[in-house]
Amino acid sequence: MLESEKKILRINMNDLSVKWEEVKDEWKHLGGRGLTSTIISEEVPALCEPLGPYNKLIIAPGLVTGSTAPSTGRLSVGAKSPLTNGIKEANAGGRTPQKLARAGVKAVIIEGHRKDKNKWYNIIIKKDNAEIVEANEYHNMGNYELIKQLWEKYGSKPGIIGSGIAGQMLLQGAGIFGNNVENSDPGRFAGRGGLGAVMGSKGIVAIITDDSDGGVIKPVNEEKFKSATAALKEALIEHPVTGKNGGLQNYGTNVLMNVLNEAGSLPAKNWTLGYVEHAVKISGEATHERIDLAVEKFGDQTNAQYAHACNPGCVMKCSMIVVDKDSGKEVLSPLEYESAWSLGNNTMIHTYEDVVELNRICNDIGLDTIEAGNALAVAMDAGALEFGDGPAAIKALKGVAEDTPMGRIIGSGAVTTGRVFGSNRVAHVKGQSMPAYDPRPIRGIGVTYATNPMGGDHTAGYTIAAEILGIKGEVTDPRAIDKAGLSRAFQETTAFLDSSGYCLFTAFAILDVDAGFAGLVDSYAAIMGEEFTVDDVTKFGRKILNLERAFNKAAGMTNADDRLPEFMKTEPLPPHNVVFDVTDEELDAVHNSL
Amino acid sequence: MEIKVKVFANLRDLVPVKPALGEAIVLDMESNSTVLDVMKKINLSRNDVAIILINGVHHPPEHIIAEGTSISLFSPVGGG
Numbered sequence: 001m002l003e004s005e006k007k008i009l010r011i012n013m014n015d016l017s018v019k020w021e022e023v024k025d026e027w028k029h030l031g032g033r034g035l036t037s038t039i040i041s042e043e044v045p046a047l048c049e050p051l052g053p054y055n056k057l058i059i060a061p062g063l064v065t066g067s068t069a070p071s072t073g074r075l076s077v078g079a080k081s082p083l084t085n086g087i088k089e090a091n092a093g094g095r096t097p098q099k100l101a102r103a104g105v106k107a108v109i110i111e112g113h114r115k116d117k118n119k120w121y122n123i124i125i126k127k128d129n130a131e132i133v134e135a136n137e138y139h140n141m142g143n144y145e146l147i148k149q150l151w152e153k154y155g156s157k158p159g160i161i162g163s164g165i166a167g168q169m170l171l172q173g174a175g176i177f178g179n180n181v182e183n184s185d186p187g188r189f190a191g192r193g194g195l196g197a198v199m200g201s202k203g204i205v206a207i208i209t210d211d212s213d214g215g216v217i218k219p220v221n222e223e224k225f226k227s228a229t230a231a232l233k234e235a236l237i238e239h240p241v242t243g244k245n246g247g248l249q250n251y252g253t254n255v256l257m258n259v260l261n262e263a264g265s266l267p268a269k270n271w272t273l274g275y276v277e278h279a280v281k282i283s284g285e286a287t288h289e290r291i292d293l294a295v296e297k298f299g300d301q302t303n304a305q306y307a308h309a310c311n312p313g314c315v316m317k318c319s320m321i322v323v324d325k326d327s328g329k330e331v332l333s334p335l336e337y338e339s340a341w342s343l344g345n346n347t348m349i350h351t352y353e354d355v356v357e358l359n360r361i362c363n364d365i366g367l368d369t370i371e372a373g374n375a376l377a378v379a380m381d382a383g384a385l386e387f388g389d390g391p392a393a394i395k396a397l398k399g400v401a402e403d404t405p406m407g408r409i410i411g412s413g414a415v416t417t418g419r420v421f422g423s424n425r426v427a428h429v430k431g432q433s434m435p436a437y438d439p440r441p442i443r444g445i446g447v448t449y450a451t452n453p454m455g456g457d458h459t460a461g462y463t464i465a466a467e468i469l470g471i472k473g474e475v476t477d478p479r480a481i482d483k484a485g486l487s488r489a490f491q492e493t494t495a496f497l498d499s500s501g502y503c504l505f506t507a508f509a510i511l512d513v514d515a516g517f518a519g520l521v522d523s524y525a526a527i528m529g530e531e532f533t534v535d536d537v538t539k540f541g542r543k544i545l546n547l548e549r550a551f552n553k554a555a556g557m558t559n560a561d562d563r564l565p566e567f568m569k570t571e572p573l574p575p576h577n578v579v580f581d582v583t584d585e586e587l588d589a590v591h592n593s594l
Numbered sequence: 595m596e597i598k599v600k601v602f603a604n605l606r607d608l609v610p611v612k613p614a615l616g617e618a619i620v621l622d623m624e625s626n627s628t629v630l631d632v633m634k635k636i637n638l639s640r641n642d643v644a645i646i647l648i649n650g651v652h653h654p655p656e657h658i659i660a661e662g663t664s665i666s667l668f669s670p671v672g673g674g
Contacts, residue, residue, distance in 0.1 A: 240670035253673030258602045262666035264650030280616035337673050508672040
């Protein structure tokens with residue numbers, strides 16, 4: 001199947017109808033985030049209530065997703081966010097992205113509200129065939145049990161994504177979960193911005209995708225595609241970060257825990273410390289050691305594994321399977337850096353098993369780990385819980401599914417938690433809490449947090465690659481870098497990558513290896529059979545960013561929303577004892593100078 | 595002079611004796627030694643090490659270290 005043969009699947013919950021539509025000319029060259037943000041800009045009223053009938057949930061695989069190109073199994077999910085009240089794109093791997101593309105789906109648009117709020121539905125998607133089926137028996141079911149039951153019911157090893165209990169409760173910290181390749185864990189999350197609640201507001205428990213009758217996405221220009229993907233694959237495999245036995249395969253994303261901690265930039269104790277000695281206990285190195293020990297102890301009786309792929313065909317394999325140390329049985333896949341940091345270091349919980357349990361609860365009920373960890377840390381800072389008290393945090397988080405007041409508060413995110421408990425120290429931008437890099441010592445990422453359209457988000461412009469990790473040349477003093485220019489360049493490139501379906505982590509290799517970058521861009525051009533060069537990447541990204549910023553403006557946002565919270569400008573972060581000192585003018589220059 | 599060095603990620607498997615997680619290797623160095631001298635002493639080449647942090651700040655391998663310095667070394671890493 002060619003990319004151009006895919007269709008739009010429009011699902012209307014008002015009358016429970018499904019419709020297959022030809023792709024409009026203006027949408028033809030878009031995929032992933034480029035498409036979700038364009039559809040939202042065209043079809044969602046910017047001032048609509050995010051959990052009301054006029055918001056739409058858009059789900060789109062990347063343009064190259066479903067082809068044979070490496071590391072392209074990514075999905076964009078978009079809507080107006082109930083957390084930020086602005087536009088949102090959240091991105092995930094798992095089984096669904098490639099299956100959706102191969103079932104011939106360019107994007108799913110879910111609109112309207114069901115008439116009967118007591119009815120819940122699943123959506124079953126196959127090639128040229130989609131149906132909405134009643135699913136009350138799955139409402140309020142934990143995600144581990146849910147994917148197990150759906151996997152048995154639908155024999156095709158489908159991709160499954162869904163709203164989770166938190167999303168069905170319409171909590172703003174709810175993400176959209178996805179099953180992993182083995183269907184052993186619902187831990188592949190389009191986590192951020194409360195999109196689980198948008199899906200829940202539509203009355204949808206799960207979307208089940210079966211591509212049995214579909215086919216691989218073929219390029220228009222096969223020869224160009226073949227040489228381009230070979231060049232990219234070589235760059236990914238040869239690079240010391242993304243390649244065999246490299247940092248990502250051996251330690252996962254959580255290899256960053258010790259780097260950021262040693263750099264004095266790892267937020268701890270609700271963003272009051274930049275270094276804590278015990279962070280190492282929940283680092284990627286700790287996971288690696290535990291996996292080695294399990295393999296040594298249990299041999300082939302355990303599935304403990306690092307270098308595990310989050311989507312079929314990924315060559316970087318930064319995921320892993322974490323097992324119980326006494327039984328060797330799988331307990332979590334994966335334990336990501338951001339999750340270990342938010343649920344562990346930021347809460348001062350450094351007992352490995354407690355952090356794994358907190359992450360597993362988030363996966364089971366469908367909560368964004370970053371938002372949940374920040375909410376717990378804010379509650380601790382305000383005295384409602386104790387820092388470092390793992391069992392108390394576990395009880396609080398379990399309270400979401402039990403519908404306790406504390407559970408509802410934590411499940412509603414960090415800003416709501418701060419308001420309830422009277423705390424001003426909430427690390428967020430546009431209502432979305434920040435991830436695992438303190439912007440006081442690392443100012444470029446602070447510029448990204450402040451100015452990207454999504455709120456407190458690191459992936460939208462990952463300046464850390466240059467500021468801390470030394471990708472693209474030598475690491476210099478991060479405080480001396482042109483932050484606005486750096487963040488702008490990363491934001492534009494990212495908007496393109498998120499549209500292509502390529503994993504963002506390809507950037508570690510392609511920013512260092514020019515032939516890899518050219519290969520990635522050429523493969524994108526070859527899929528469409530049209531001219532698209534490296535020079536077009538930032539122009540494309542700029543266009544998407546402009547659309548997203550225009551939506552936010554129409555939703556009521558101004559430059560005043562492109563700011564970090566006050567405490568980051570007044571409370572110095574040890575050990576460097578610096579505040580965030582990028583001026584408002586510099587922040588406004590990121591986008592407005594263009 | 596005595597200095598401390600912590601090694602992370604793949605570097606833990608390259609040094610002569612694998613240290614426990616987070617544990618510093620204590621070394622006796624000549625005065626005016628560089629980070630590169632320290633790396634050599636624990637069997638690490640310039641190519642093995644991508645990130646050198648001293649007191650949380652990036653430094654080049656040629657940096658001359660003082661008595662009591664604590665260095666953190668990393669192989670190439672990325673994530674997010």
